[in-house]
Amino acid sequence: MTRMIVEVMLKPEIHDPQGEAILSASHRLGFGQVLAVRQGKRFDIEIDGPADDAALAAVQALAQELLANPVIEEAAVHPVAG
Amino acid sequence: MRIGVITFPGSLDDRDAARAVRLAGAEPVSLWHADRDLRGVDAVVLPGGFSYGDYLRCGAIARFAPVMGELVPAARRGLPVLGICNGFQILCEAHLLPGALTRNAGLRFVTRDLRLRVENAATAWTGSYSAGQRIVVPLKSGEGAFTAAPDVLTDLEAQRRVVIRYTDGNPNGSASSIAGICNADGNVVGLMPHPEHAVDPLTGPSADGLGFFTSVLAGVAV
Numbered sequence: 001m002t003r004m005i006v007e008v009m010l011k012p013e014i015h016d017p018q019g020e021a022i023l024s025a026s027h028r029l030g031f032g033q034v035l036a037v038r039q040g041k042r043f044d045i046e047i048d049g050p051a052d053d054a055a056l057a058a059v060q061a062l063a064q065e066l067l068a069n070p071v072i073e074e075a076a077v078h079p080v081a082g
Numbered sequence: 083m084r085i086g087v088i089t090f091p092g093s094l095d096d097r098d099a100a101r102a103v104r105l106a107g108a109e110p111v112s113l114w115h116a117d118r119d120l121r122g123v124d125a126v127v128l129p130g131g132f133s134y135g136d137y138l139r140c141g142a143i144a145r146f147a148p149v150m151g152e153l154v155p156a157a158r159r160g161l162p163v164l165g166i167c168n169g170f171q172i173l174c175e176a177h178l179l180p181g182a183l184t185r186n187a188g189l190r191f192v193t194r195d196l197r198l199r200v201e202n203a204a205t206a207w208t209g210s211y212s213a214g215q216r217i218v219v220p221l222k223s224g225e226g227a228f229t230a231a232p233d234v235l236t237d238l239e240a241q242r243r244v245v246i247r248y249t250d251g252n253p254n255g256s257a258s259s260i261a262g263i264c265n266a267d268g269n270v271v272g273l274m275p276h277p278e279h280a281v282d283p284l285t286g287p288s289a290d291g292l293g294f295f296t297s298v299l300a301g302v303a304v
Contacts, residue, residue, distance in 0.1 A: 014184065015227070015229075017186065017255075066138070066146075069175065071174070071181060072184060
């Protein structure tokens, strides 16, 4: 069994009102040093089989087809050691 | 004429869409998300709501529903398809329409009667209107900000595929105040406002939305 983490973020040019709301809440709480916040999603995925190129390719395909909308988001896949 | 209305788990406005179809003079046909069957309908409405709880992204799960396996190729062959609100989000996720709908600028869920302008009266769903006509139709959505790459927006404007535009300000931060668009052939239309809620002055702000449903009737009758 292999674990992979997929992180999905809005593309930099896409407006992120949730991140902006978190930024302003951070400032209200006194965290004035916070300059910017972008909010994303993290998927923790278990895969049958070894952590080989085929497993990585499968999760990358899953990320492009389902987990992220490539029109507005970008996905990064990270295999988890152990 | 028979117009299908798809019900997904979490659809809210399928009954109002069916009522609009009936008031327009057509027969509404209920279609179920889990059936790979369009029951021979002449057109399809994807109604508003929160299909599959809006899990992952609005429309992201509905896109893979069995009924969509029939709908997507039929739409590419020219079947008239109207996506309203969540239906518009599903059409974008299914790549029948370009772009995406993202969270409203300002984050608030917007529920308001809005003045809109019909920009393109040559689609399967807007032939009953005239280009430039002003209509009043409600908007009720939290993720209605239309977003697309700059070259896509340029193409949409150049090809007159912006079908509906917000006119009294921009309620949700949509690019170019776009409220609705169509595909290249004009048979697939998606919009965030709810024409099915504006088909009778007794229950809505106007009857201005009825034209979407009479339009497709006229088109198929020809």
